[in-house]
Amino acid sequence: MSRPVDHRSTEAARRTGRGRRIGITGLSGYLGERLAVAVRVAGHHPVDLGRANGLDLLDPGSVSEVVTRLAPDAVIHAAAANPGRPEDSFDAVNRVGSAAVAEVTTGIGARLVHVSTDLVLSGRAAPYGDDAAADPLGVYGRSKAGAEAEVQRIDPTAAIVRTSLIYGLHRIDRSTAGFLDRLRRGEPLELFADVVRQPVWVDALAEGLVRLAVEFPEVSGTLNLAGDQALDRAAFGRRMLARWGLAPAAFDRIVDGLAGPRLPGVALDLRLGLERARALGLACPGVDEVLARAGTVAPPGRTDPAGAR
Numbered sequence: 001m002s003r004p005v006d007h008r009s010t011e012a013a014r015r016t017g018r019g020r021r022i023g024i025t026g027l028s029g030y031l032g033e034r035l036a037v038a039v040r041v042a043g044h045h046p047v048d049l050g051r052a053n054g055l056d057l058l059d060p061g062s063v064s065e066v067v068t069r070l071a072p073d074a075v076i077h078a079a080a081a082n083p084g085r086p087e088d089s090f091d092a093v094n095r096v097g098s099a100a101v102a103e104v105t106t107g108i109g110a111r112l113v114h115v116s117t118d119l120v121l122s123g124r125a126a127p128y129g130d131d132a133a134a135d136p137l138g139v140y141g142r143s144k145a146g147a148e149a150e151v152q153r154i155d156p157t158a159a160i161v162r163t164s165l166i167y168g169l170h171r172i173d174r175s176t177a178g179f180l181d182r183l184r185r186g187e188p189l190e191l192f193a194d195v196v197r198q199p200v201w202v203d204a205l206a207e208g209l210v211r212l213a214v215e216f217p218e219v220s221g222t223l224n225l226a227g228d229q230a231l232d233r234a235a236f237g238r239r240m241l242a243r244w245g246l247a248p249a250a251f252d253r254i255v256d257g258l259a260g261p262r263l264p265g266v267a268l269d270l271r272l273g274l275e276r277a278r279a280l281g282l283a284c285p286g287v288d289e290v291l292a293r294a295g296t297v298a299p300p301g302r303t304d305p306a307g308a309r
């Protein structure tokens with residue numbers, strides 16, 4: 001059943017830029033839950049394009065039916081099968097599922113903002129500009145690069161946002177939770193000192209995605225949106241562990257390792273240029289800036305500068 005159209009409120013929404021219906025796939029996920037908050041803060045209405053409403057990315061028919069029925073003005077496609085899930089689901093959920101999302105948003109004339117990852121890049125040619133060609137090393141990265149290509153083919157007006165490791169201050173992220181569990185069980189933990197990323201604060205990412213959906217409909221193609229501080233995985237991991245209350249003595253069980261010599265499938269240097277994001281005025285605070293604002297103390301032991309670039 002189609003929604004009744006209130007022309008007065010539609011016109012008011014057009015003028016003020018508020019009151020839009022912003023569809024979110026993956027709303028139950030780590031990014032999705034903060035996207036819903038960011039949508040509300042910006043004066044819009046989040047629309048749950050998830051399993052609760054019958055949408056399964058493995059079933060393109062359900063994608064078409066649910067998005068058409070709920071008729072959002074814009075869609076932020078944040079759902080994905082992420083590392084840790086079975087590898088054989090990556091292509092169907094990420095590439096084929098994203099194509100289904102792009103088909104239906106194009107069909108109903110909704111703005112599409114697609115969430116991608118720095119892992120579409122090999123790490124052999126950093127720093128990567130906004131329009132760097134995808135050259136993924138792993139199965140997950142290939143599925144997300146495939147998703148980017150499908151989205152670009154189906155909807156050349158879509159914005160495709162490449163981001164980095166996502167962390168938040170409201171809830172511990174999955175990686176840090178896993179590290180914390182191991183260390184609290186008394187086990188050692190190896191963190192890579194040669195894997196460089198630009199971790200992104202989930203709330204800055206969410207705000208940027210909403211702005212791309214509503215304020216910047218003319219932005220198309222790939223764009224990097226990440227924190228403006230490059231950190232190696234070991235330095236970032238230590239900061240997060242301190243943030244989430246790891247006892248100082250347990251830091252002694254962290255060992256810095258090197259992925260390069262033994263794991264050829266790991267992208268080592270995924271520094272991202274943030275020119276497009278900066279030109280649009282999107283916030284890209286680095287990890288230390290975000291943690292300082294939150295009053296988090298630095299981790300004990302190896303506090304770099306070597307880790308910070």
Ligand SMILES: NC(=O)c1ccc[n+]([C@@H]2O[C@H](COP(=O)([O-])OP(=O)(O)OC[C@H]3O[C@@H](n4cnc5c(N)ncnc54)[C@H](OP(=O)(O)O)[C@@H]3O)[C@@H](O)[C@H]2O)c1
Binds near residue numbers: 028029051093118167
């Ligand atoms: N986390 C990171 O560090 C990181 C880094 C770079 C890029 N990204 C990208 O950022 C986005 C959000 O990541 P996240 O970490 O927030 O994800 P997440 O916490 O793993 O959540 C994934 C979301 O996708 C949904 N989903 C998975 N399979 C689905 C299916 N077949 N049909 C419908 N929904 C499905 C999940 O729904 P259910 O709860 O119902 O399963 C959940 O809401 C993804 O596109 C990811 O590739 C993440």
